[in-house]
Amino acid sequence: MIQNIVNALERVRACAPLVHNITNYVVMNNTANALLAIGASPVMAHAKEEVVDMVNIASSLVINMGTLSEKWIESMVIAGERAVDRGIPVVFDPVGVGATAYRTEAAQTIIERCKPTVIRGNASEIMALSNANVKTKGVDSTVSSDSAIDSARLLAHETNSVVVISGETDYITDGTRVVTVDNGSLLMPKVTGMGCTATAVIGAFAGANEDTFLATVAAMTAMGIAGEIATEKSSGPGSMQMNFLDMLYALTGEVVESRAKVTSAN
Amino acid sequence: MIQNIVNALERVRACAPLVHNITNYVVMNNTANALLAIGASPVMAHAKEEVVDMVNIASSLVINMGTLSEKWIESMVIAGERAVDRGIPVVFDPVGVGATAYRTEAAQTIIERCKPTVIRGNASEIMALSNANVKTKGVDSTVSSDSAIDSARLLAHETNSVVVISGETDYITDGTRVVTVDNGSLLMPKVTGMGCTATAVIGAFAGANEDTFLATVAAMTAMGIAGEIATEKSSGPGSMQMNFLDMLYALTGEVVESRAKVTSAN
């Protein structure tokens, strides 16, 4: 597994996949920087007049609903449907689903129409996606990751996607297999958009690797390792965010091999 | 007073208030990071379809008009009116008011409809709000803070709010009392959105503390102390912004006690 993760990282660097992001205003800058640091080529474009053309040259599409509005949902759907037609991966981040009815409906629309290949959220979000009774508090999780595994499996089955619950331990499942990644640090949720960054990095790995499940595990491992080394070098969330980009950029196969805490847990 | 400020900070950390921000594109990332660093939970959402739901779960609402447009003003008003109904604090940042007629009218509409609990601006902005004859130069102040005190008192009286003039010395007034905070550094205005960050941090303190005047004084003190320690550690505005988040995250009651330069000046 670890060797496959290393290979997946090397393919990102070799391919420099063009990752088309329709994402939220808060994280556009840091997700673009994370994509550049890992070796991908980011593009942000949201006008309905151009998203089809952009998807046509992209290796993957990332849809993140952090700061929604009608026109953006419309563009997400147009882009997502074109990505499905082209057969490129669609990675979906249902930010804050469950916090408002509007977000819950938007997430359902996007899942139906854009058929995401990968869905990444925190435990609250993943539970909200498969169970309308869960309330999330804004965009931060209110439940622990392991309590959401059954929801994640179910969601993966129903949507035929790879589902990621990110948290202190990350869980990646395709409905059958479950892999856990225990890298990362407690400082990561103190930087805004670390989850959104994980979603974007999954877009990079999925755009450069055929095996979406492996690509997702590799992306979460790279995120976690870069985050934990960055935390060791940092005195707070400000320096952590800076060091995180440096670490993502400098990440080597050797570091992945010595650090990765990846387990098959099904 | 200092002990009350320390207690106010501790309540932010204990409550982790959900702060709903309808703010400008330029500062979304840094204000979200500042809110996380101080111990709050930020959410950014602006669609008119969901702002009421978001206000319903929020502890406070921050309205910042830095990058205005019609739809955003509409959402600010809807959210603000709901916040008034619920009785949660509304903190308003009239960025660039006075620079264009559009901004001046928008600020008046927001004050009328959203009845802000706290208004924070630089000296030019506060003067422009209470006197249509003052011209601001873009978003930076062209007058000194102390020349705006009378305007701030008047504005506080007229709007029944706490008004903050931020600058080298910060002035906080409820129309009767005036408190000054002399923390901070001259490097702070060289980082974009430090004023907007102050507004967001006031949102965190006001969301966790009943006494809005104290919450505002405490927020400005925390900002100033974090900024001045960060400046001591930095060689320019880039490193200052990073260190500022680290300092906000690490801020303790002891540091506040030893650094705070807060005076009642009425």
Place this chain on the structure above:
Amino acid sequence: MIQNIVNALERVRACAPLVHNITNYVVMNNTANALLAIGASPVMAHAKEEVVDMVNIASSLVINMGTLSEKWIESMVIAGERAVDRGIPVVFDPVGVGATAYRTEAAQTIIERCKPTVIRGNASEIMALSNANVKTKGVDSTVSSDSAIDSARLLAHETNSVVVISGETDYITDGTRVVTVDNGSLLMPKVTGMGCTATAVIGAFAGANEDTFLATVAAMTAMGIAGEIATEKSSGPGSMQMNFLDMLYALTGEVVESRAKVTSAN
């Protein structure tokens, strides 16, 4: 030439020009910070109701089409036409032109209506502007800078503007003269929006200096030198971005004199 560049930098600091930016969501924060660091006063405003008022008090206008949509194009044109009327410099960044038909058309509209004084792009973008047959890959260049010089000269002649191709070597031409700047580092394209930052910094120099060609050369030299010193101090793109702002802020005439690699190459 070098002494003129130093003088141009000093004029930016002395004038603190108000630079009105209608730019993309990804880079608003870092371009605002770069403008503050170099000594300018940035303002971001895009509502069609206020852009004329903002242009009326601005020293220059920066139009950047990174994250386009209909309303933003409309505002860019309104602002640009007012800037032409007032005779203030218009600096245009045709981000991703050639990647989609929508961008190509928008760029043509902006050039026709806003008559930019300076156009800055990477080699792919400049070639796409003067030759519809060039395809760009998202927003990153796929061709080398020197292969685009003829396109840049032609574009400068046709549009009566100063054209910049930025890359490992920067080329600045008014159609007749060609100046190259060899400062900078290979880490710079690993930080998102470094090109957009260059465009904004040109806006600062052009807003404070009569000679637009010299202002543009000076801006690219300042960018390159700040970038190369920052890179020497950094271990990756995260720390580079931070150090870049510190260096831009600390840049002195002496450093420019000792570092500048500027050649007339026509």
